[in-house]
Amino acid sequence: MRQESHGPIGVFDSGVGGLTVLKALMERLPHESTLYLGDTARVPYGTKSGEVVTRYALKNASFLLERGIKLLVVACNTASAVALPALSAALRVPVVGVIAPGARAALRRTRGGGVGVIGTPGTIRSGAYQRELEVAAGSGGVRVKTRACPLFVPLAEEGWLAGEVPRLVAREYLEDFSRTGVDTLVLGCTHYPLLKEIIAEVVGPRVSLVDSAEATAEAVEELLSARGVLAPEGREPTHAWFVTDVPERFMEVGARFLGRPIPTAEQVDLSF
Amino acid sequence: MRQESHGPIGVFDSGVGGLTVLKALMERLPHESTLYLGDTARVPYGTKSGEVVTRYALKNASFLLERGIKLLVVACNTASAVALPALSAALRVPVVGVIAPGARAALRRTRGGGVGVIGTPGTIRSGAYQRELEVAAGSGGVRVKTRACPLFVPLAEEGWLAGEVPRLVAREYLEDFSRTGVDTLVLGCTHYPLLKEIIAEVVGPRVSLVDSAEATAEAVEELLSARGVLAPEGREPTHAWFVTDVPERFMEVGARFLGRPIPTAEQVDLSF
Numbered sequence: 425m426r427q428e429s430h431g432p433i434g435v436f437d438s439g440v441g442g443l444t445v446l447k448a449l450m451e452r453l454p455h456e457s458t459l460y461l462g463d464t465a466r467v468p469y470g471t472k473s474g475e476v477v478t479r480y481a482l483k484n485a486s487f488l489l490e491r492g493i494k495l496l497v498v499a500c501n502t503a504s505a506v507a508l509p510a511l512s513a514a515l516r517v518p519v520v521g522v523i524a525p526g527a528r529a530a531l532r533r534t535r536g537g538g539v540g541v542i543g544t545p546g547t548i549r550s551g552a553y554q555r556e557l558e559v560a561a562g563s564g565g566v567r568v569k570t571r572a573c574p575l576f577v578p579l580a581e582e583g584w585l586a587g588e589v590p591r592l593v594a595r596e597y598l599e600d601f602s603r604t605g606v607d608t609l610v611l612g613c614t615h616y617p618l619l620k621e622i623i624a625e626v627v628g629p630r631v632s633l634v635d636s637a638e639a640t641a642e643a644v645e646e647l648l649s650a651r652g653v654l655a656p657e658g659r660e661p662t663h664a665w666f667v668t669d670v671p672e673r674f675m676e677v678g679a680r681f682l683g684r685p686i687p688t689a690e691q692v693d694l695s696f
Numbered sequence: 697m698r699q700e701s702h703g704p705i706g707v708f709d710s711g712v713g714g715l716t717v718l719k720a721l722m723e724r725l726p727h728e729s730t731l732y733l734g735d736t737a738r739v740p741y742g743t744k745s746g747e748v749v750t751r752y753a754l755k756n757a758s759f760l761l762e763r764g765i766k767l768l769v770v771a772c773n774t775a776s777a778v779a780l781p782a783l784s785a786a787l788r789v790p791v792v793g794v795i796a797p798g799a800r801a802a803l804r805r806t807r808g809g810g811v812g813v814i815g816t817p818g819t820i821r822s823g824a825y826q827r828e829l830e831v832a833a834g835s836g837g838v839r840v841k842t843r844a845c846p847l848f849v850p851l852a853e854e855g856w857l858a859g860e861v862p863r864l865v866a867r868e869y870l871e872d873f874s875r876t877g878v879d880t881l882v883l884g885c886t887h888y889p890l891l892k893e894i895i896a897e898v899v900g901p902r903v904s905l906v907d908s909a910e911a912t913a914e915a916v917e918e919l920l921s922a923r924g925v926l927a928p929e930g931r932e933p934t935h936a937w938f939v940t941d942v943p944e945r946f947m948e949v950g951a952r953f954l955g956r957p958i959p960t961a962e963q964v965d966l967s968f
Contacts, residue, residue: 589864592860
């Protein structure tokens with residue numbers, strides 16, 4: 425057990441989006457070391473098939489596993505939606521996705537039982553949020569309305585976060601959410617928190633937004649604590665970042681997502 | 697020679713965009729057989745580094761080469777911009793990119809010598825159009841103004857081709873082109889012809905748009921003819937499509953780009 429509590433937490437995403445989850449983890453669990461992998465050579469996952477995303481997810485996971493992680497966080501909604509069963513079956517460490525924690529957070533938040541979910545085409549097509557919400561709500565019941573918003577990822581990556589273009593795009597995708605009894609909206613893609621202000625403006629003040637990063641960090645803490653492998657307090661944690669394309673843009677754009685500078689990121693080749 | 701004239705023309709792109717080039721080839725050279733590869737598992741190339749795009753381009757090329765192509769068309773501006781030297785060095789068949797034909801077409805078209813180029817971040821960052829235009833113009837001289845338009849690819853892929861959103865995005869990117877003495881604008885990405893109407897509206901009637909698909913087909917014809925390996929007239933050509941992700945979306949979106957249905961596309965794995 426002692427050795428296990430010293431391993432880092434592994435986190436992967438298709439690119440920079442998962443850094444919002446890493447940020448929540450670093451804030452909630454400041455003694456834990458982390459390894460982050462951004463698969464920037466194959467980004468985005470959200471427009472690709474479940475089959476291809478699962479293949480990439482397994483490669484990412486085995487890269488992190490070789491580096492001694494004690495737990496894997498799939499910090500990408502699309503990969504969580506389609507690859508979690510394959511990852512859990514293949515790995516000898518616990519695997520935490522972002523969808524179950526996000527769904528549970530939405531059910532705690534909703535007053536009227538109307539929950540909206542927005543995400544990439546891959547996430548929405550998978551039906552993973554719908555299933556997770558219905559299972560977790562049980563006999564209490566939940567009405568779920570989902571919508572794929574494919575242009576939000578490029579807008580967030582390009583830093584077009586305010587002004588007429590993102591406002592019009594958000595209106596096109598979200599206008600009818602405020603008319604359908606949805607009082608809680610899950611930001612089912614790690615890029616979307618960057619567009620939070622515009623999204624909130626379009627859906628109106630009666631709709632509460634759920635960002636699954638916080639909820640995921642909470643789930644990780646519970647799991648490590650239950651297994652007795654939380655890092656000892658007072659330990660100086662280490663953090664490392666890996667990417668599959670050249671690191672410059674990841675470090676630059678990623679700092680916006682992480683809320684602090686990324687000191688260095690090492691390029692690795694996972695194509696073989 | 698006889699055998700060579702029976703091989704198909706190989707064409708690759710990161711996804712569906714290169715189908716605009718294939719369309720021009722099929723119209724200009726109706727007796728030629730073709731093999732098209734869309735690397736949909738790793739699309740897009742335009743936001744990735746030259747290093748990674750070159751690695752992917754070499755894999756795509758060797759897949760097509762194994763199937764007996766007599767000539768390779770790199771129907772992707774980003775790959776043409778960064779990987780053409782590596783491809784030409786590695787392959788035993790002639791390689792034609794879209795940039796040199798597009799640049800030469802622009803020089804024939806311009807009246808005042810002011811040429812604009814729009815493309816992906818990868819294409820623009822490479823400086824390939826600028827170099828090609830300056831070399832081809834020689835002492836005649838040319839003034840080049842370039843601009844990366846990263847949101848045009850997701851807009852075209854999502855089919856948001858008309859209306860307020862693409863108009864606003866185009867204005868943001870292109871407004872100053874009409875004020876800088878540019879009279880000819882190269883659509884330096886195979887996705888952009890789908891947004892031609894909006895682009896034309898924003899840059900105004902005095903700016904002529906150049907789509908390199910036609911010019912590339914012409915270059916291919918010249919090259920095959922000079923080598924004496926044009927397909928014999930009256931031959932019934934065959935056409936085949938390959939993709940690296942599941943074929944459904946490629947066939948659906950691709951028909952818009954090709955201007956006719958894609959009867960079938962075979963999924964192949966190039967990740968090893």
